[in-house]
Amino acid sequence: MTAKLISGVTIGKEIREEIATSVLDLTTEGCQPGLAVILVGENPASQTYVKNKEKSSIEVGMKSQLIKLPDTVSEQELLGHIEELNSDDSIHGILVQLPLPKHINEDLVIRSIDPNKDVDGFHPQNVGKMIIGQEGFLPCTPYGIMEMLERSGISVAGKHAVIIGRSNIVGKPMGQLLLQKDATVTYCHSRTKDLPSFTKQADILIVAIGRAKFVTADFVKEGAVVIDVGMNRDENGKLCGDVDFNTVKEVASAITPVPGGVGPMTITMLLKNTVLSAETALQEGRCKQQA
Numbered sequence: 654m655t656a657k658l659i660s661g662v663t664i665g666k667e668i669r670e671e672i673a674t675s676v677l678d679l680t681t682e683g684c685q686p687g688l689a690v691i692l693v694g695e696n697p698a699s700q701t702y703v704k705n706k707e708k709s710s711i712e713v714g715m716k717s718q719l720i721k722l723p724d725t726v727s728e729q730e731l732l733g734h735i736e737e738l739n740s741d742d743s744i745h746g747i748l749v750q751l752p753l754p755k756h757i758n759e760d761l762v763i764r765s766i767d768p769n770k771d772v773d774g775f776h777p778q779n780v781g782k783m784i785i786g787q788e789g790f791l792p793c794t795p796y797g798i799m800e801m802l803e804r805s806g807i808s809v810a811g812k813h814a815v816i817i818g819r820s821n822i823v824g825k826p827m828g829q830l831l832l833q834k835d836a837t838v839t840y841c842h843s844r845t846k847d848l849p850s851f852t853k854q855a856d857i858l859i860v861a862i863g864r865a866k867f868v869t870a871d872f873v874k875e876g877a878v879v880i881d882v883g884m885n886r887d888e889n890g891k892l893c894g895d896v897d898f899n900t901v902k903e904v905a906s907a908i909t910p911v912p913g914g915v916g917p918m919t920i921t922m923l924l925k926n927t928v929l930s931a932e933t934a935l936q937e938g939r940c941k942q943q944a
């Protein structure tokens with residue numbers, strides 16, 4: 654059996670077309686959505702991601718603002734930039750690229766972002782709202798995965814979803830979103846004993862561990878849906894996921910590739926959240942009238 658490919662590029666493109674329409678409407682109404690990205694330091698991977706975000710936001714017609722700071726920047730100065738963006742009515746989304754240098758307190762930085770502009774969905778207020786099912790910004794990677802499943806016609810209710818990884822930005826919220834759609838959810842992590850005994854039960858397997866090609870065919874039940882959140886470099890320096898794509902595609906019923914899977918969806922949902930934020934701002938009269 655060869656699995657159906659779930660393309661984040663194709664599904665992302667479909668959603669970005671919807672987003673572009675909303676951006677045009679908002680712009681006509683005097684509220685062009687604006688996304689600000691703060692990048693601290695010169696990490697090449699981060700620079701690539703940030704460039705990608707900037708390009709994508711411009712493609713859908715948004716205003717994009719990139720603030721580049723040296724990795725010696727003080728916490729106070731960084732907080733000053735966030736404060737300024739918080740009170741800028743032409744900015745609806747603020748993203749501070751993580752990770753930050755060690756001398757900066759990441760939690761403090763995240764908490765300083767106006768929850769109404771927290772398009773990453775990392776602020777504790779948005780995390781709390783997600784857990785109790787209230788409206789707020791959903792974290793982009795899990796949100797993108799839910800959209801991929803839905804738009805691929807994969808139902809979640811009653812399915813056993815097994816998640817490998819328990820980070821605050823992927824694993825934990827992923828389980829919550831799946832639970833909200835009535836999946837039975839199991840979390841696995843680095844201390845889980847006999848990992849394959851759990852993953853082999855999965856109807857939907859979400860892999861977010863950060864180890865290249867770690868999940869092989871013997872971890873996967875015949876017919877399972879496999880979502881690869883990994884972003885690694887293999888021995889040849891090529892981008893690869895946490896899933897051994899070539900063996901797993903022979904047992905899975907559907908699988909996401911890397912690149913071209915979850916990554917593009919993460920950026921798509923960032924744009925979606927920025928549009929949602931601008932729509933709220935317009936409704937609440939917080940939108941700066943633009944030329």
Ligand SMILES: Nc1nc(=O)c2c([nH]1)NC[C@@H]1CN(c3ccc(C(=O)N[C@@H](CCC(=O)O)C(=O)O)cc3)C=[N+]21
Pocket residue numbers: 701702705748749750751752773793884892911912913914915916917919920
């Ligand atoms: N505050 C914050 N928010 C983030 O959302 C955030 C972050 N910090 N720090 C880093 C991670 C990583 N991340 C990616 C997004 C898209 C791709 C992506 O589009 N990847 C392409 C390939 C890109 C390439 O060729 O390198 C793909 O999978 O096809 C990758 C990685 C967002 N992150």
